[in-house]
Structure formats: C-alpha cells, structure tokens
Amino acid sequence: MKYLEYPLFAEGYVNRFLTAGVFTEVQQFDKVKLHGRVNEWLKKGFAIHENPCRKEFVRKRQENMPDYLELDGATDGKNVEVFGQRRPLIPYFPFGNTGVDGSGFYYCPTWLRMYSYVLLEAERDCDVEFELETCGGVTIWVDGAFVTDFTPFTRNMVKQTTVVLPLKAGKNRLLVCLDDLAERDTDYYFRLKRLGDAALTMLVPVRDEVDADVIGRMENMLDQMYFDKEAYISETVKLNISNPFSSPLPVAVVVAPGEFIEKMEGQEGLVRTFRYGLEQDQKVLELFESDEIPPGYCYFTACANHQGISLKRKIGNQLVRKEFLEYHEADLEERKRHILEVITEYAPENTYKAAALLKLGRETERAERILLTELPGVWARKDCSDFHFIIMLYIYRTFYERLSPKMREELELAMCGFRYWIDEPGDDVMWFFSENHALLFHCCQYLAGSWLPDRIFTCSGKNGQEVSARGEELLREWFEGFFEEFITEWNSNAYIPVDVLGLGTLYNLTEPGSEFHQKAKRALDMIFYSLRVNAHKGAVMTSFGRSYEKELKGNYNAGTTSLLYLAYGDGYLNRACNGCIPLALGDYAAPEVFKPYGALKKNQELIFRNTQGFEKHVNLYLYKNAYALLSTAVGFKPFQKGYQEHIVQAVIDELAQVFVNHPGESFPYGSGRPNFWAGNGSLPLAVQYRNTAILRYRIGREERIGYTHAYIPLSAFNRYLGEDGVIVLEKDGAYIAVKAMNGLTMQQEGPNCFREFMSQGRDNVWVIRAGRMYEYGDLDALLAAFKKIEIRTDGEETVVRDERGTEFLTGPDFLMKVNGDTVYDYPLDVEGKLNLEECDRG
Numbered sequence: 001m002k003y004l005e006y007p008l009f010a011e012g013y014v015n016r017f018l019t020a021g022v023f024t025e026v027q028q029f030d031k032v033k034l035h036g037r038v039n040e041w042l043k044k045g046f047a048i049h050e051n052p053c054r055k056e057f058v059r060k061r062q063e064n065m066p067d068y069l070e071l072d073g074a075t076d077g078k079n080v081e082v083f084g085q086r087r088p089l090i091p092y093f094p095f096g097n098t099g100v101d102g103s104g105f106y107y108c109p110t111w112l113r114m115y116s117y118v119l120l121e122a123e124r125d126c127d128v129e130f131e132l133e134t135c136g137g138v139t140i141w142v143d144g145a146f147v148t149d150f151t152p153f154t155r156n157m158v159k160q161t162t163v164v165l166p167l168k169a170g171k172n173r174l175l176v177c178l179d180d181l182a183e184r185d186t187d188y189y190f191r192l193k194r195l196g197d198a199a200l201t202m203l204v205p206v207r208d209e210v211d212a213d214v215i216g217r218m219e220n221m222l223d224q225m226y227f228d229k230e231a232y233i234s235e236t237v238k239l240n241i242s243n244p245f246s247s248p249l250p251v252a253v254v255v256a257p258g259e260f261i262e263k264m265e266g267q268e269g270l271v272r273t274f275r276y277g278l279e280q281d282q283k284v285l286e287l288f289e290s291d292e293i294p295p296g297y298c299y300f301t302a303c304a305n306h307q308g309i310s311l312k313r314k315i316g317n318q319l320v321r322k323e324f325l326e327y328h329e330a331d332l333e334e335r336k337r338h339i340l341e342v343i344t345e346y347a348p349e350n351t352y353k354a355a356a357l358l359k360l361g362r363e364t365e366r367a368e369r370i371l372l373t374e375l376p377g378v379w380a381r382k383d384c385s386d387f388h389f390i391i392m393l394y395i396y397r398t399f400y401e402r403l404s405p406k407m408r409e410e411l412e413l414a415m416c417g418f419r420y421w422i423d424e425p426g427d428d429v430m431w432f433f434s435e436n437h438a439l440l441f442h443c444c445q446y447l448a449g450s451w452l453p454d455r456i457f458t459c460s461g462k463n464g465q466e467v468s469a470r471g472e473e474l475l476r477e478w479f480e481g482f483f484e485e486f487i488t489e490w491n492s493n494a495y496i497p498v499d500v501l502g503l504g505t506l507y508n509l510t511e512p513g514s515e516f517h518q519k520a521k522r523a524l525d526m527i528f529y530s531l532r533v534n535a536h537k538g539a540v541m542t543s544f545g546r547s548y549e550k551e552l553k554g555n556y557n558a559g560t561t562s563l564l565y566l567a568y569g570d571g572y573l574n575r576a577c578n579g580c581i582p583l584a585l586g587d588y589a590a591p592e593v594f595k596p597y598g599a600l601k602k603n604q605e606l607i608f609r610n611t612q613g614f615e616k617h618v619n620l621y622l623y624k625n626a627y628a629l630l631s632t633a634v635g636f637k638p639f640q641k642g643y644q645e646h647i648v649q650a651v652i653d654e655l656a657q658v659f660v661n662h663p664g665e666s667f668p669y670g671s672g673r674p675n676f677w678a679g680n681g682s683l684p685l686a687v688q689y690r691n692t693a694i695l696r697y698r699i700g701r702e703e704r705i706g707y708t709h710a711y712i713p714l715s716a717f718n719r720y721l722g723e724d725g726v727i728v729l730e731k732d733g734a735y736i737a738v739k740a741m742n743g744l745t746m747q748q749e750g751p752n753c754f755r756e757f758m759s760q761g762r763d764n765v766w767v768i769r770a771g772r773m774y775e776y777g778d779l780d781a782l783l784a785a786f787k788k789i790e791i792r793t794d795g796e797e798t799v800v801r802d803e804r805g806t807e808f809l810t811g812p813d814f815l816m817k818v819n820g821d822t823v824y825d826y827p828l829d830v831e832g833k834l835n836l837e838e839c840d841r842g
Helices: 040-044 052-063 212-224 332-346 351-359 364-379 385-398 405-417 435-451 464-485 496-509 515-534 549-553 559-568 580-585 592-598 779-787
Strands: 002-008 023-026 079-082 085-088 104-122 126-135 137-142 145-150 159-167 170-186 189-194 200-206 231-233 236-240 249-257 272-278 284-289 296-306 309-320 604-612 618-625 629-634 648-651 657-661 685-689 692-698 707-711 719-723 726-731 734-740 756-760 763-772 790-794 797-801 807-811 814-818 833-838
Touching: 002 212, 052 104, 052 170, 079 104, 104 159, 126 137, 126 145, 126 170, 137 159, 145 159, 159 170, 170 189, 212 296, 212 309, 236 309, 249 284, 272 284, 296 549, 309 549, 332 351, 332 559, 332 580, 351 364, 351 385, 351 580, 364 385, 364 405, 385 405, 385 435, 385 496, 385 580, 405 435, 435 464, 435 496, 464 515, 496 515, 496 559, 496 580, 515 559, 515 592, 515 604, 559 580, 559 592, 618 763, 629 685, 629 692, 629 763, 648 692, 648 763, 657 734, 657 763, 685 807, 685 814, 692 797, 692 807, 707 734, 707 763, 719 779, 726 779, 734 756, 734 779, 763 790, 763 797
Parallel strands: 231 309
Antiparallel strands: 002 200, 023 104, 079 085, 104 170, 104 200, 126 159, 126 189, 137 145, 137 170, 236 284, 249 272, 249 296, 296 309, 604 618, 604 833, 618 629, 629 648, 648 657, 657 707, 685 692, 692 763, 707 756, 719 726, 726 734, 734 763, 790 797, 797 807, 807 814
C-alpha cells in the first residue's frame, strides 16, 4: 500500500485525510413558533436565536452515536455509504486550512455527516494530547476503539476540548466523524491540533498507481496560482498557473457566480466548466474573454487530476462589461429601461427576470415557466425565499390579467401556504431576525392577506383579512424602528438592496397618499441620502455592518452601485437585480437634492458623522473629497469577537482600495463568517479624525490567528513605495498611506500575491490616511513623512504622533483625543452632522 506522507510537527494540525465529503439528509421536525427581536442578534450574537429544531436534532443525535466505519486497508476510491448514499473516499487537500471544513449554505434543515480517515504513524507507544475544536459534534476512534463523542452542537460557535489518543508504535488508524444540523449559513468543521512532543507522521493511503510526487507537484501548482489584477473589464481573463511537468497537463476551471441566491431552484445551471491543456513550461493560462459569461464577482475553481484523484483550489475575481461603465443617461426612464434589458439578457432564469419580461411586454409564457420553476423553493420555505416571493406578489397583482388561470392559482396557493412570521409554526430554517428579512416577510403578509381576504392561510389558520391585519401591525413596528435607528447592517452593499427590494415593492403596490406608501417613500429617501453621502466615484466603499468578500472586492458589480446608477445616472449599470428591480418597475424617483453629495468638486471635502443601528450601536465617521475617501466604525465593540463587520476602509476608486482586518479563518476563499478578508475574528478599537484612522488590535490567546493583515491590491495603483512598516500608494492625484506598528510583510505567492500585507503580533496598531497627493508633493515625501509617525502603546492607551506633531490618543474611557482635546460628541442621531467645506484646490 502506498501513502501520501505529511509530517505532524508540534502545535501542528491533523488536516490530511481520506474523506467521502459531506453526506446530507433533509430533516423534518415538529412545527413550532419562534421568539425574539429583530436585529438584536447583531448586538448580542446570533446564538440568542436558537431554532427549536436544533434541540430536537441534538436530542436525537446524542441518543444515537454515529456508526463506526471499518476502513482498515482502505485507499482512495473505496466507496462508503452514509444516509443511503454511496461515495468514494478521496484525499482531502487543505490548501492552508488547518482543519477539515465542509462549511456551506443550506436552504432547508439538513443533517450533515462526514467521515475522515488517516493513519498516524508514531515512533513509540504514547498517549498524545490533541486540542479539538469544532463547529458541530465530533466522534473519534483509534484502531476501532472509541475515544470520544464531543457534542456541543452550538450553531456556528466553535467549541474546544482536549482529547488523548492512545497511539502505539507504528501505524494507527484514526477515524473522525463530524455531525451537525445545517441551518442556512453553516460553519461545519473540526480542527485537531497536536500537543506535546511526540514525533508523528500523517499517512493518507492511496492506490499503488498513485504517484505521491505528482500529487505534491500538482498541489503546489494550485497553491501558487493567482490573478494579476482584481477585475477583468471586457478583456481576456488570465490565470497565473505554472505547469510543473515536462508534458502537457489537462486543467479544468469551474466558474460560479458569487451570488448565493440568484435562483430558488437549480443553482447548478449557473455554473460553467472550461477545459484546457496547460503546455510544458506554460505559466499563464488564458481562460476566456470576460464578456463570454455574465458579469459579476465569480469564483474560479481550478481542477487537476491524477489517477482518479482530483485536486481543486478556489480563487475569486470580478468580471465587468466595459459597455456597462459607459451608460450615464440623464433620463430616469431610459435608465430603468436599461436595467430591465440587462436583467432579461444577463440575469439567470429567476423571478426578477420574469418580472422584467412582463414589464417589457415580452414572453409571458417564458415568464410563467420561470415562476413555476421558482415556486417549489417558496413551497419548501427555503431560506431567502422571501427575496423572490415578494416579486411574485408584485407579478400577481400587476400582471394579473396577463397570467394564465393556472399561474394565478399557483401563486394564490403559495400565498395561502407560506409562513409569514415567527408567531406561525414551522420547521424550516428561514431567517426572520434581520431587518431586511423582517421587512420582506411583513410586506408579503400585509399584501397577500389583503388580496385574498376570505381565503384561509394554512400556517396561521387565519383568514386573509386577519393575516393582513397582522402584517399591518408588524409593518408599523418595523417602520417605527427604522425611522428611529435606520440601517443596523450599516452601509452594507449586500443588504441595503434587499431593504430597497421590500420598500420599493411596498411603494409600488400601495395607493399614493396611503400610510405605507408614504412611509416607504420616506424610508427610500433616507436610504438614498445615505447612499449619496457615502458614495465615491459611483460606488459605496465604506465601513459596513455586514460584508462579504464579493462585495468588498466587487465594487463595480455591487447592488448599491446599480442603485446609484438607476437613481442618479452615475454609479454603474450591472446585473445586480434585487434592489433595482422594484425601482425599475415603479415610479419612485430619488430626491435630486441629494445628488451633489455623491460627486464632490475638486475644492470640496465632506465630513459626515452619525449614530445608527439597533439601540444606536454604531458611531460612523466619513471623510471624503473628490480624490479619496476614508470611513470608520468608531469604537465599535473594541476587542470583542467579531462577525461580518467591516471596520475601516480607504479608497481612491473601485479597485484602488485598502482595508485591514483580523482574519476569521486561516485560508482564503473559505465560507466562514468572518472569513479571511470579510469581518474580523477579533475587533479592533478603531477611531478616525478627518482623513486619519487608527486601529488598535489586542487579540486574545483564545483566537487561533495571531496576526492582522491589509488588503492592498498593488495592481490597482499607479505607483507605490514601502519600507520600515510603511506603504504609500498613489493614483490619479490621490494617495493612501499605511503604517503598522509591528511592520509589514508582503505576500509574494498564492492567491493573495501582491495584494496581502501581513503584520505579526496580537497587540498591534495600524495608521491609515487618505487624501490628495498635492498635500505632500510626491510619493517620496509622503513615505518620508509616514516613516516619522511614532506609535506607542501603554496598556489600554494608544498614542500616535504624526509627522506634523499632531498627537492622537485613544483609550478605554474616551474614543479619541487630538492634541489633548476630545473631538467626538457621539452618540448622535440617525441624521447626524454633515459638513461640506471648501478647501485648497490642489
């Protein structure tokens, strides 16, 4: 028998296994009601909303420990059976992951089970301690003997324990079973870290024909691949990947859209596979012309095979159509028509496309086929089905006469069978507690009930009139909170469009002058004021209450970018549908009076400060001029565990941007929340005064990752210089300057090559400044100035003294003092304070 051999050093992780992947079984539970307040979880943690179905699952699982799989003598290719499904064992290639990870998104409650098998070779008999971390429940056997069944089952919350593995001299068979119940976004992994000084080797058994050297070279090839740039704009997409062999190598690249909910059903239809031959000594693979597939932020999975073993590595990039960047029509109706045309041509076959087709007076039968394909997702109460159901209601009401009797009946049955709120029983995992989801549920409940007043709605047992009355009550509560606290997931490119989806549809389907028509308009006006104030060069690139990597890097394709295009003619046309579709279908027009805030003149600078969110939980600070922008969530939960909050952002344009975070996981393109770039494992104390931001990190020992890093895509800038923990960058008359107290190291290999700058240490300070280049004259002078910045920490206090002698002081009892003066008057209200001033032209 052959083995793939990997040393296991002290403090190293057992992350080499044979696995058949994640087996799934959709679950049904007793239907129950839920309890809780909308948005509260963003302040107190999502664990406060445990779905009762999890308790039922945990009880069932703890009474029935997983079966032991006898894999003695097994190699890759052996079939194993779980949940009545058979799959072959394949080697697991971690690509930087310290554990075995099967995280993902599941729209229905689903039992997950994964077995992982490896041989641990020991030089002598010994009991070896391991630290076990898991999201899920873990059962371990060694040589067939049961060791532990660790079952915390705390959803998306990692738990730890210590286990002792009794190892004998020679080879020991280690089998690990990972269980959990998936509820929408699901962190699902285990990590097994070796403690002590025993000399161990991980052996992955493979068939005799497998060449370990070939596998290693392929793994290294995929580990080193990267893109030269962060966006391809109507040009050839090129992947840097080197063939390590002396003969041609077949390579497949699977391209999938970054959006996780473009369709309710049949997501696989959006994925495309391209096959290539990588020639000897070839170092760059030309994939395709970027306009050949729909634009958007995409994930590219490169695949190489050897003797039936498939190695796969994922990497992301943004595809942009150049023609979309050129549309800036003055006429609102023309912009609406362009949006609808783009949706019909480039969006997948989803509900939004059906609405666009009907609005344009085209292909009613095709629109109905789309709806009939999407409706099973509503019937199944899949998570995020509310994103699509609300537009189905719009179609039912607006195009009723054009719809066939069958289509009307199917939509009415869906209306009567849907679960609208937490006070109705269900066993689904639809998420009700976010501001955007709550709005959509309330709108759907209010509208559907009012249109079918005498029908019985099966989930609540009430008639439509009663259902509508409940929706009306909940909508009033929602608007009361929104007007007082505004958007809790502040500035979020991912979720502001969903708010607009609900508000725009409610506006479209209510009578002018009515209560909810007026409230929807007021809320939309508030959103577009915020978008304009925070916009820079056509996009919102600021601190975010919730972020994903695809939004952080995909500014051309963000939903807020298309909203700015539709509302004001700047921004950029793209195929981000959910926010734009209701505005393209209706007659709402964003106030023109807000327009100047989004496009400053060369002699203007703007400072905006406000407080917003659930119980006013975030203080925001924004500085921008015509050249650059800097945005910070000031003093947001310093040194606490983070989620998807994006704290500081400096930008020159859609690609030339800088941000810093403490990675939530150790490998790029994972699905964690937080992940490698989006969010923070541990939040910093962040402050900003004018165009200078300071971040103090104090990362606890309970956090596995002991460094912070900056995203700085060098290809997006015209010029840069760096030394002594400083990097300064310029483009189009603007600059961004960064200094890290613990120094900077540039990543020069792998997916983050020339775009990641790491700074080691758990106690660290970052200083970021953005502005106009004329302030310093040239980049060399800026580098010299930033090298002079002094950073000092004294316990909880941080002192930064810049090249001009200005002293910034932060600490636990004050957010910021500048030259001894307190500069903040937080908390403010939602409206906040906006200063638009003239400055030297430069």
